[in-house]
Structures are given as C-alpha cells and as structure tokens.
Amino acid sequence: MIKTNRLLIKYIRTKFLFLSKISKKIAARKAFKLFCTPFFKGSTQKSIVPGTAEPLQFELDGLAVRGFRWNKGGKEQVLILHGFSSSISNFYHYVLPLIENGFEVLAFDAPAHGASEGKQINAVVYANMIKKVNQLYGPIQNYISHSFGGLAICLALEDLPHHETTKVVLIAPATETITAVNGAFKLLRLNDPDVRKEFDKLIFKISGKPTEWYSIKRALKNIKAKVLWIHDKNDDITPLKDAKNALSDNPSNVKFIVTSGLGHRKIYWDPEIVRTVISFL
Numbered sequence: 001m002i003k004t005n006r007l008l009i010k011y012i013r014t015k016f017l018f019l020s021k022i023s024k025k026i027a028a029r030k031a032f033k034l035f036c037t038p039f040f041k042g043s044t045q046k047s048i049v050p051g052t053a054e055p056l057q058f059e060l061d062g063l064a065v066r067g068f069r070w071n072k073g074g075k076e077q078v079l080i081l082h083g084f085s086s087s088i089s090n091f092y093h094y095v096l097p098l099i100e101n102g103f104e105v106l107a108f109d110a111p112a113h114g115a116s117e118g119k120q121i122n123a124v125v126y127a128n129m130i131k132k133v134n135q136l137y138g139p140i141q142n143y144i145s146h147s148f149g150g151l152a153i154c155l156a157l158e159d160l161p162h163h164e165t166t167k168v169v170l171i172a173p174a175t176e177t178i179t180a181v182n183g184a185f186k187l188l189r190l191n192d193p194d195v196r197k198e199f200d201k202l203i204f205k206i207s208g209k210p211t212e213w214y215s216i217k218r219a220l221k222n223i224k225a226k227v228l229w230i231h232d233k234n235d236d237i238t239p240l241k242d243a244k245n246a247l248s249d250n251p252s253n254v255k256f257i258v259t260s261g262l263g264h265r266k267i268y269w270d271p272e273i274v275r276t277v278i279s280f281l
Contacts, residue, residue, distance in 0.1 A: 083147030
C-alpha cells in the first residue's frame, strides 16, 4: 500500500510539472480539483453503536447526504463532524457516552465521504451541509468536530443563530486554509508561483472570498459559542503554531488544551479526550 501511494504521488507530481508548463490556469484548476477530492471516502459500515440508530438522509446540491440519529428527543442535540477523508464511523465511540448523558446525537457523512454521494468537497459545501442539518433537525446546541469539520463548523456558525450557551468542540481543527494549500503544493512539488496565483484566483472566483478568508482565527471573532479547543504538539497535519496564532488574542470564550504524543488522528480516539469532551458538553 505504501509503495502504491508513493508511485501515485510520483505520477501526480510528474503530471502537474507537465501541466504547469503547458498552462498555469489548467494546472491550477486540476490542483484545486485534487485538493477537494478525498483520497479515501471513509468507511460506509453501518452503526455499531448499541441501541437503535435511525438512518437519516437529505439532499444537498443534488447529492444524497446520509447519516444517523440516536436517542431522538434527548435533552439537547449534538452534531458530530468528521474530518477530510474520514467518516462518521470513526466517531461511534462518542455516541454511547453522549446517549448515557441524555443527548440526542446526530452524525452525517459529509458529501464525498462515507455513505454520502459526491466526489469533491470544500469548506463552503461542508458549512452548507451543517446549515442544512440545522434547518432540518435543529436548532443544534452542541458540536463535536475534528480537523476539516472544525473549519466547517466555524464558518457555518458565522451564519447560524447561536448564543453563549452553544458549545463547540474543536479537535485538531484545520485552522488555516492557507496552511493546507501550502502543504498540498509542497506535496505535489508544485513550486511555480504563477500556478499558485491562479489557484488563489480560482478560489476567489468560485466563492467570492480570498483563500486567507477561510480561517478559524478570522471566524472566531464572529462566534459567541463556548469553545473547547484540543490540539496536539505533534500534529503533522494541522500544526500547533496555527492554533496558537489563532488564539493569540486570548478569546474569553475559548478553553485551549494542548496534548502530547497523540498527533492528528489518535487524539480523537484517546479515552481521556473523549471524557474531557463529554464533560465539557
């Protein structure tokens, strides 16, 4: 598997080197499509959580978005939001303790992930999914998010009615889109500055916002919710330095916890982290 991935990356790098010499715009367009395409769709396995999981489905931009609801009618709702190339099946270990604490739990595979339809996703689409879930099943008072899901919920909350009693958990959130794009270009060894300019132009053309607008640091200024932010020193996907920079103004509504040795993925599996999250909610 590792050898296959290395060969694939080598092929993609060669392809983009070729494209960048032919057309900067074409190379940027292909790079954006790749940036929005999960390498893995995530598991589509059915719920393994004890008790009854109610299957849910709705349409977003012509695509079926699928998920589950547990403990309908609980004291408050919690929406679980997975990361890029992941799925809700990676967060089933949160469901039972949430139910035991009286919560109604909602979880959906984002478009292009798990059991949901689609091939590409971006932060706007994910945020729109969250807003649609609120419209259909909310209003939701609590959120648990990881990585890309963290950026999506912060963007969504800028448009959703919420207040100081709303609670948001950010576990290793994708803090700055600029960092994610830089990482993608580095992986592709796409060092042509003109391609990067065209890439940023494309984001602005599609969304009407510059790349740097897609930032949790910027969005936090418009979020009134109580936030629990958990990040690991050894996170090699969403670096701790971005998190610290986002919180450099010491926002009063954010509690920041730094862990060590859990990285980007083990962090949301850690039993102590699960207990901390449940206690916060």
